[in-house]
Amino acid sequence: MTDKKTVLITGGAGFIGSHLADYFIDKGFFVIAIDNLLTGDIANISHLVNKDFLFIKYDVTNYIYVDRHVDYILHFASPASPIDYQNYPIQTLKVGSLGTHKALGLALKHKATFLLASTSEVYGDPSCHPQNEDYWGNVNPVGPRGVYDEAKRFAEAITMAYHFYHNVDTKIARIFNTYGPRMRINDGRAIPNFITQALKNEPISVFGDGKQTRSFCYINDMVKGIYKLIMSQYNFPVNLGNPHERTILELADSIIKLTKSKSKIDYKPLPIDDPKVRQPDIKRAKEILHWEPEYNLIEGLISTIEYFKNKLNL
Ligand code: UDP
Numbered sequence: 001m002t003d004k005k006t007v008l009i010t011g012g013a014g015f016i017g018s019h020l021a022d023y024f025i026d027k028g029f030f031v032i033a034i035d036n037l038l039t040g041d042i043a044n045i046s047h048l049v050n051k052d053f054l055f056i057k058y059d060v061t062n063y064i065y066v067d068r069h070v071d072y073i074l075h076f077a078s079p080a081s082p083i084d085y086q087n088y089p090i091q092t093l094k095v096g097s098l099g100t101h102k103a104l105g106l107a108l109k110h111k112a113t114f115l116l117a118s119t120s121e122v123y124g125d126p127s128c129h130p131q132n133e134d135y136w137g138n139v140n141p142v143g144p145r146g147v148y149d150e151a152k153r154f155a156e157a158i159t160m161a162y163h164f165y166h167n168v169d170t171k172i173a174r175i176f177n178t179y180g181p182r183m184r185i186n187d188g189r190a191i192p193n194f195i196t197q198a199l200k201n202e203p204i205s206v207f208g209d210g211k212q213t214r215s216f217c218y219i220n221d222m223v224k225g226i227y228k229l230i231m232s233q234y235n236f237p238v239n240l241g242n243p244h245e246r247t248i249l250e251l252a253d254s255i256i257k258l259t260k261s262k263s264k265i266d267y268k269p270l271p272i273d274d275p276k277v278r279q280p281d282i283k284r285a286k287e288i289l290h291w292e293p294e295y296n297l298i299e300g301l302i303s304t305i306e307y308f309k310n311k312l313n314l
Pocket of ligand 1: 081082177188189190191193194205206207208212214248270271274275
């Protein structure tokens with residue numbers, strides 16, 4: 001037994017979850033990662049075996065029991081890419097609802113501080129731009145994204161209920177598009193798709209006319225923001241993301257240039273309910289957490305491209 005503070009991360013073998021595991025171990029915490037490996041990957045955490053780290057393969061939609069005291073809980077378990085939550089709609093709904101309930105129950109029992117990984121998807125296809133935390137969103141509950149968006153909206157509601165009714169110290173991070181090493185090659189999101197296609201000199205699949213916008217945050221910035229939020233005294237939702245907005249076509253062009261690819265753009269139909277714009281208003285994070293992203297897209301893409309080159313053996 002160590003006297004280190006313990007952090008439990010659900011979804012700890014996933015993209016953001018595994019980077020959080022690294023970050024908290026470096027900061028001197030003992031980390032427990034729980035993951036059922038539906039979309040997570042054991043390779044993301046295999047380097048942590050001899051560290052202050054424990055991995056439990058488990059589905060957090062079931063009752064969670066941990067036989068050591070837990071100080072912090074980061075609830076990151078969930079399919080997170082549109083393809084994943086369309087392939088696993090029931091699991092997505094269950095982990096956002098039942099999984100959040102179980103993780104909050106554990107926080108109550110241990111008097112642990114709890115952070116919910118929420119999402120910019122709670123804003124849906126927004127009619128307010130950029131999106132601030134007071135905007136209630138524009139979500140189609142029965143569309144293809146509804147399973148994720150509504151699960152996360154429910155997760156926010158139950159998190160606030162545990163805060164007000166049970167006095168659990170809860171935080172809500174509304175995470176905007178985040179990218180970096182350890183995203184899966186077949187994840188289906190724009191950055192992994194475009195990098196893989198560009199490295200293989202295959203057509204770049206731009207959906208719609210490519211004029212829809214997103215704002216991409218590098219993983220190292222995101223992890224710092226999440227750390228600052230869970231250590232803060234603030235209990236209402238906080239947007240975390242990079243406010244630099246660009247079109248998907250601009251993103252594709254940057255990736256083609258950085259990889260010196262011969263790929264051409266291949267326009268494909270726009271998926272249903274694909275948000276037309278997305279840009280975080282991060283005024284609250286700046287004021288309360290003194291946080292803002294430091295990496296620009298080119299820096300972040302360079303290290304992400306390196307990661308994908310290795311993964312693809314190129
Ligand atoms: N997109 C695209 N080609 C792809 C994957 C995604 O043009 O191969 C578009 C998608 O339609 C969306 C944007 O890129 O407008 C970002 O998609 P992503 O899946 O990365 O995340 P989202 O922000 O939609 O959750």
